[in-house]
Amino acid sequence: MSVTHEQIMLTSFDEASARRALALAGEALEIEADAIRKLHARLGRDDSVPRAVALMLACRGRVVVSGMGKSGHIARKIAATLASTGTPALFLHPAEAAHGDLGMVTAQDVLVAISYSGESSELAVVLPAVKRMGVPVIAMTGKPASRLAQVADVHLDVSVDKEACPLNLAPTTSTTVTLALGDALAVALLELRGFKPDDFARSHPGGALGRRLLTHVRDVMRSGAAVPQVAPDALLTDALLEISHKGMGMTAIVDADGRPVGVFTDGDLRRLIEKGQHFGQLRIRDVMHLEPRRIHPDRLAVDAVAVMEEFRINQMLVTGDDGKLVGALHIHDLTRAKVI
Structure with missing residues (x-):
């Protein structure tokens, strides 16, 4: 042996x-x-x-x-x-x-x-x-x-x-x-x-601290055509298609001036199904969640993480100084960027 x-x-x-x-x-x-x-x-x-x-x-x-x-x-x-x-x-x-x-x-x-x-x-x-x-x-x-x-x-x-x-x-x-x-x-x-910590981060851009202190929302957010959005008068079925096509598990509801007035998520859809709601001619404005969480693109990405954790949400809208929608952020985007 x-x-x-x-x-x-x-x-x-x-x-x-x-x-x-x-x-x-x-x-x-x-x-x-x-x-x-x-x-x-x-x-x-x-x-x-x-x-x-x-x-x-x-x-x-x-x-x-x-x-x-x-x-x-x-x-x-x-x-x-x-x-x-x-x-x-x-x-x-x-x-x-x-x-x-x-x-x-x-x-x-x-x-x-x-x-x-x-x-x-x-x-x-x-x-x-x-x-x-x-x-x-x-x-x-x-x-x-x-x-x-x-x-x-x-x-x-x-x-x-x-x-x-x-x-x-x-x-x-x-x-x-x-x-x-x-x-x-x-x-x-x-x-x-x-x-200061941000000075340390500039010397360590490849490290975890560097990513947390140097990565801004605009660096990781989705923008342009990648942002799911529909008008308030859109049918719920059209909103569901937008959610499906953009793959963020939600869609922003945006008024004629480009400002978000609400959001509708996969979670909202599940709650409608549980209620036995008929989708037929239902408009998104009637079921959207008002006053969605939003963040400025110049904020640090870790700030977005903090908000998501506090309110237990997976997505956030990104709005500029004028309040108009400029992007959207998913928790997975932050994970891929190794901010969390």
């Missing part, structure tokens, strides 16, 4: 091993959490953080974030967070910078250089050229006496007592603390810039 991979794993990974794994994981998390608490405690001991924020806030170019190895990965994330929260930023690979990419940096930029040891040889090559350009340098290191810390305009201390790695070698706690401080700087800048 063949032995599965899962059976082998369960055989070699006994209950004692599971307890040990949990203990090691918990210890690593506690070490990193303690390091962040200590970072928080020393924030107010000097003015390094306010000075760093002031430099980035006054930057007329971009915040260029650079680092090698694991510090490089953290630098990429910090640059991405800054860029998505209102502070133009980019990542610069220090090794590539020494071979041409330094041309990405301008005198209007600010450099955030990350190296826990503060002795990164790749950054050491780049720094003199950056300093000659007059670019302010913010260093994030764990060694205040390092070369990088000494040449920087502002030094941010990200020192830790020990790494979460049992060997105290792999960058774990130090990278977590550096990333946390990067997030803290981005949040401070976000607030000081007056960055």
